[in-house]
Amino acid sequence: MLNIQDIDKSFGSLQVIKNLSFEIKEGEFVAIIGPSGSGKSTLFQLIGGISALDKGAILLNSEDIQLKRGIIGYMPQQPCLLPWRTILENVTIVEELQHKPNILQARAWLEKVGLASFEDAYPNALSGGMQQRVSFIRAIVSDKPILCLDEPFSALDEFTRLEMQAWLLSIWEKHRKSILFVTHNIEEALFLADRIIVLTKRPATIKKEIIVPFDRPRSEDIRHTESFHA
Ligand code: ADP
Numbered sequence: 604m605l606n607i608q609d610i611d612k613s614f615g616s617l618q619v620i621k622n623l624s625f626e627i628k629e630g631e632f633v634a635i636i637g638p639s640g641s642g643k644s645t646l647f648q649l650i651g652g653i654s655a656l657d658k659g660a661i662l663l664n665s666e667d668i669q670l671k672r673g674i675i676g677y678m679p680q681q682p683c684l685l686p687w688r689t690i691l692e693n694v695t696i697v698e699e700l701q702h703k704p705n706i707l708q709a710r711a712w713l714e715k716v717g718l719a720s721f722e723d724a725y726p727n728a729l730s731g732g733m734q735q736r737v738s739f740i741r742a743i744v745s746d747k748p749i750l751c752l753d754e755p756f757s758a759l760d761e762f763t764r765l766e767m768q769a770w771l772l773s774i775w776e777k778h779r780k781s782i783l784f785v786t787h788n789i790e791e792a793l794f795l796a797d798r799i800i801v802l803t804k805r806p807a808t809i810k811k812e813i814i815v816p817f818d819r820p821r822s823e824d825i826r827h828t829e830s831f832h833a
């Protein structure tokens with residue numbers, strides 16, 4: 604489904620990604636781990652279409668998606684919310700650009716993560732963890748077949764993280780999306796992913812791949828936190 608083919612990326616003389624290739628199959632749930640500064644966020648910016656490759660190709664179902672925004676559900680490492688737009692507007696901004704904002708779905712997801720009452724607030728009224736959840740919903744609201752989430756739960760407390768993990772699992776179970784996510788939390792990688800791609804230090808290339816040798820929990824097994832925000 605998603606094909607990363609022999610890509611290179613440098614910033615001036617700093618080579619960040621070198622000869623990197625991998626594939627994500629339909630419905631696969633894959634974690635990427637690697638040292639800080641190895642090039643994980645750069646890789647996601649390339650896949651998200653906001654930065655250009657030096658070499659190679661990024662294909663989604665054989666279509667070249669280089670520099671095409673809004674094709675995948677992309678959640679950057681920093682929430683990047685527009686300070687002059689409300690939370691609801693921030694969630695639907697990508698779809699707005701494509702003239703089909705799904706306001707009802709956006710509201711439903713905001714409610715699901717306990718942010719319904721912040722719909723008309725502005726980003727500066729929200730904590731870092733809240734902004735991260737808004738950014739997460741922005742990535743999933745447009746219902747793309749593939750999600751690329753860059754450290755989606757890093758700013759959350761343990762309770763909220765568990766709840767969001769369960770929720771992401773339930774989205775994956777229901778809609779069979781392909782999900783690629785970066786984490787520094789090995790436990791989270793083992794818990795959620797089918798496969799873990801380990802990157803080398805900069806320039807990033809694949810050090811090894813680990814097939815997670817046990818079944819992940821089902822989302823309902825960890826739903827006991829569901830009422831946390833109620
Ligand atoms: P990671 O997400 O794995 O921690 P990044 O992809 O953010 O790593 O960064 C990889 C390297 O590329 C770092 O050394 C960082 O300083 C550098 N880098 C990232 N973006 C830019 C940029 N726009 N200009 C110059 N250097 C950059």
Ligand code: MG
Pocket residue numbers: 643644645680753
């Ligand atoms: Mg990063």
